[in-house]
Amino acid sequence: MTNKPDAQAFSHITDWVFDLDNTLYPHETNLFSQIDVRMTAYIRELLQLDHDDARKLQKQFYRDYGTTLKGLMEVHNIDPDDFLMKVHDIDYTWLKPDPDLAVTLKQLPGRRFIFTNGDRTHAERAASQLGILDCFDDIFDIVAADLTPKPAQATYDGFLQKFSVDPTKSVMFEDLARNLTVPKSLGMKTVLIVPNNFEPTFSEIWESDKGFTDEVDYVTDDIGTFLKSVL
Incomplete structure (x- = not known):
C-alpha cells in the first residue's frame, strides 16, 4: 500500500x-507487545491491581497523556528511569x-x-x-x-x-x-x-x-x- x-x-x-x-x-514483528505486557505488569505491581484493571489504566494513561510513562509520572510520581529500564527489558531477537x-x-x-x-x-x-x-x-x-x-x-x-x-x-x-x-x-x-x-x-x-x-x-x-x- x-x-x-x-x-x-x-x-x-x-x-x-x-x-x-x-x-x-x-x-x-509485534516487538512492542513485549513492552506492552511489561507496562501492564509494572502498573499491576505498583498499584496492586488485577491484570484487567491495570491494563485499562495503562491505556487510559496512554490516551490522556501520550505515553503510559507520562501518566504514571503525573499521577503517581514514579521514577522514570526505573520504568524505562523495566519495560524495555525485552527480547530483541x-x-x-x-x-x-x-x-x-x-x-x-x-x-x-x-x-x-x-x-x-x-x-x-x-x-x-x-x-x-x-x-x-x-x-x-x-x-x-x-x-x-x-x-x-x-x-x-x-x-x-x-x-x-x-x-x-x-x-x-x-x-x-x-x-x-x-x-x-x-x-x-x-x-x-x-x-x-x-x-x-x-x-x-x-x-x-x-x-x-x-x-x-x-x-x-x-x-x-x-x-x-x-x-
Whole structure:
C-alpha cells in the first residue's frame, strides 16, 4: 500500500526523521507487545491491581497523556528511569535484521535521525538488531524530550533546535497519524507507516487516529520500497 511519491518532491530534503517502533521495523514483528505486557505488569505491581484493571489504566494513561510513562509520572510520581529500564527489558531477537533497509538508509542524502518516545537504550538495541544503527546521525529520545512525548509541540521544537533542523527541508516517518500533526504544521513532509495489508479495523481504537488523516502526505506499508522510490 502506498501513494507513490514523486522523487522530485523529495529532492530538497536534507533531514530524514524516523520514529522507531512499528516504523523502522514492521508492525507484524509485534516487538512492542513485549513492552506492552511489561507496562501492564509494572502498573499491576505498583498499584496492586488485577491484570484487567491495570491494563485499562495503562491505556487510559496512554490516551490522556501520550505515553503510559507520562501518566504514571503525573499521577503517581514514579521514577522514570526505573520504568524505562523495566519495560524495555525485552527480547530483541524478535526483530529480523534488514540489510536492504540499511543500504537504502545510507543512500539518503543528508542527515538521518531516530525520534522516539522510547529511550535511547531501547532505540540503540532495536536499531542494532535490525543492522541499521550506524545509518543514523543521532537519536532523540524521551529523555532528550524532558520526558514529554510526541505529539507535544515542545518536543518537536526541542528536536528541531537541538539538531538545527529546518522543518521545510525535512520529512517525518511515523506509524501514528496524530504524531504527524505538528510536523505538518511546521512544514515537514509527512509519511504514515501502516501495517502490511492494513485494514481500518486492524489497530485498537486509540491507535487508529482516523481524525488525523489530513496531516498525512503519503501512506505506505513498506518503508524500504518507499525510500527507494524517492532516491
